[in-house]
Amino acid sequence: MVATAGGGAERSRLPSKFVYLSDIDASILQDIRYAGRANFTGARVPGYVAGECILLRQVAEALKLVQADLRQRSLSLKVYDCYRPVRAVRSFMHWVGNPEPGEAQFWPRTQRSDLVKLGYIASSSVHSTGAAVDLTLVKLPVASSKADPNATYAPCNASTSREPDNSLDMGTTFDCFDPMSHTASSEITSEQRENRRLLVGSMAAHGFKNYDREWWHFTYIELPSIPKVQDFLVAK
Numbered sequence: 001m002v003a004t005a006g007g008g009a010e011r012s013r014l015p016s017k018f019v020y021l022s023d024i025d026a027s028i029l030q031d032i033r034y035a036g037r038a039n040f041t042g043a044r045v046p047g048y049v050a051g052e053c054i055l056l057r058q059v060a061e062a063l064k065l066v067q068a069d070l071r072q073r074s075l076s077l078k079v080y081d082c083y084r085p086v087r088a089v090r091s092f093m094h095w096v097g098n099p100e101p102g103e104a105q106f107w108p109r110t111q112r113s114d115l116v117k118l119g120y121i122a123s124s125s126v127h128s129t130g131a132a133v134d135l136t137l138v139k140l141p142v143a144s145s146k147a148d149p150n151a152t153y154a155p156c157n158a159s160t161s162r163e164p165d166n167s168l169d170m171g172t173t174f175d176c177f178d179p180m181s182h183t184a185s186s187e188i189t190s191e192q193r194e195n196r197r198l199l200v201g202s203m204a205a206h207g208f209k210n211y212d213r214e215w216w217h218f219t220y221i222e223l224p225s226i227p228k229v230q231d232f233l234v235a236k
Helices: 057-070 088-098 190-204
Strands: 019-020 055-058 075-081 132-139 208-211 214-220
Touching: 055 057, 057 075, 057 132, 057 190, 075 088, 088 132, 132 190, 190 208, 190 214
Parallel strands: none
Antiparallel strands: 019 055, 075 132, 132 214, 208 214
């Protein structure tokens, strides 16, 4: 059943095997960037009606296990993106091919037209299967912090004045299309490197593999088969 934007308190019906992460573990923080304007496109992304994390049930259950481990360290996961509709992926490709004047906050050392060639944006995404997630680590208790889509921040790889986030310092912001976002980057500090190592290790312990060009991107690799891509709305 295709998810639709409902007017009441009831949840939208999801396709078989998909779940809302909050129904599996409500303690995992959510900051779904593509449901608002605080993202590299500067606008709400097509397909995102609400800021909800939707995943395959097995993936969500694995994240719950990661969260349980992290809680013992007074840490929490925070997700930026989960299931991503195919229409959103198409909109990213359109965005790359139709550049407009503006600040390159999210790609400070490259050209927007090169983002596909460099592996930051693709014509297809495992996110559309519900098996991938973009996330970070947050220290507990949670500090308040929210990016202002109308504000001007330093480049995503800057040492100070980057877009605010209450996560551990990973060296760059989420969706920073820059070599510094490569998980094993030599440009980051020892503290930032350790934070990335902790994130990657915590996720790997429960079946998630990191994408080496984006410290925040993980794919669950213990599914019995490769799921099909989907294009239903991200809605409540």
